[in-house]
Amino acid sequence: MLILSRRINEKIMIGEDISVSIIEIRGDQVRIGVDAPKTVKVFRQEVFDAIKAENKAAAQSTPVFPEFDFGVERDPL
Numbered sequence: 001m002l003i004l005s006r007r008i009n010e011k012i013m014i015g016e017d018i019s020v021s022i023i024e025i026r027g028d029q030v031r032i033g034v035d036a037p038k039t040v041k042v043f044r045q046e047v048f049d050a051i052k053a054e055n056k057a058a059a060q061s062t063p064v065f066p067e068f069d070f071g072v073e074r075d076p077l
Helices: 045-060
Strands: 011-014 018-026 029-035
């Protein structure tokens, strides 16, 4: 892991297309801005983890096709 020190309004470049700016430092919180092409998805770690978990659950689930009758009895709603 690369560890860098930055001050407010200083940037970190990732490649030529992505920059991370320090916007504000208040107590133990740092506000950052990420400038990246629209094709690059940027998520907070907890959101990224939730998306991965949901995708994994969806991939493991059995699809339900209510418009097809596979001979399975179902309770009416």
